[in-house]
Amino acid sequence: MKIAIIGAGAIGGYIGVKLALAGEDVTFLVRGANLEAIRARGIKLIGQDGTERVAGQVKATNDYAEAGPQELVILALKAHQVINVVEEVPKLFGPDTVVVPMQNGIPYWYFYKHGGDLDGRVVHSVDPHGRIATMIPSRRVIGCVVYPAAELVAPGVIQHVEGDRFPVGEPDGSTSARVARISECFIRAGFKAPVLDNIRAEIWLKLWGNLTFNPISALSRSTLIDICQFPLSRDLAAAMMTEAQTIANRLGITFRLSLEKRIAGAERVGRHKTSMLQDVEAGRSPEVDALVGSVVELGRLTETPTPHIDAVYALTKLLAKTMDEERSARAVAKAAQ
Secondary structure, three states: EEEEEEEOOHHHHHHHHHHHHHHOOEEEEOHHHHHHHHHOOOOEEEEEOOOEEEOOOEEOOOOOOHHHHHHEEEEEOHHHHHHHHHOOOHEEEEEEEEEOOOOOOOOOOOOOOOEEEEEEEEOOOOOOOOHHHHHHHHHEEEEEOOOEEEEEEOOEEEEEOOOOOOOEOOOOOOHHHOOOOOOOHHHHHOOOOEEEHHHHHHHHHHHHHHHHHHHHHHHHOOOOOHHHHHHHHHHHHHHHHHHHHHHHHOOOOOOOOOOHHHHHHHHHHHHOOHHHHHHHOOOOOOOOOOHHHHHHHHHHHHHOOOOHHHHHHHHHHHHHHHHHHHHHHHHHHHHHO
């Protein structure tokens, strides 16, 4: 299959290496140090056991027109980064190109074929002006939930931490030929990729942890096990998760795990730094609105009080604002030298 992967960070790099090693025709759409590294040496995956594998036959470019039409486009950017490439993505489309967004949080296409009063509604937290849905039409989308944890340890080098599940599903819950083909492609690469008839329920199950552990970890500089084993932060996570569960239930979602089992699952991951904490430590803008702001928005839509989520959202947005201001100040100081 001809596959373009936009972004070669932790998850994009991880899935791209394995797809390429399984014989798929993979092109990375990247820039900067990652582009140079992949062009020079391919892309390397360090496994959990320390083994190293290199996909040397992959292509890498920052020119979407050069890459041309693809059968599958994997959107492996953070949700707030998608708007930066949205004008370029259509250059990868042929008549039947499928897009698999691999963002955490509530996706921009969430209410596409949702049914009910909210059908077709824009999620303003992640697509304020509807521009993403215009340029990357929801009809092309296959939903996907990302469970693996990985880290970009150097340009073109990915460290796999744990996990191999990428469940997929049509927004309308149907079992289509295209979703079956994507599932089979991922399975050939060594992933677990079941086709689900309710991908939104799986999105909520993953988000249940992300909207709590990510901002708490970023604010406290703590790993998953630290948060789960410290009574005050564990209680805060549970309160946020209870609020989110009420919202999800009002949207017709039933969780297949109990709250305590979801927290226990995060605890078992151990001393893993969440993606938001990794971003903060690296000086990158944290992914706040897709993970937390979107839940606040859906709380308002469903008339659900979210006091704990609101408080953590306010603090995390302030952290992001402070980081942006510090970056700007450094840039001005550097330019003045």
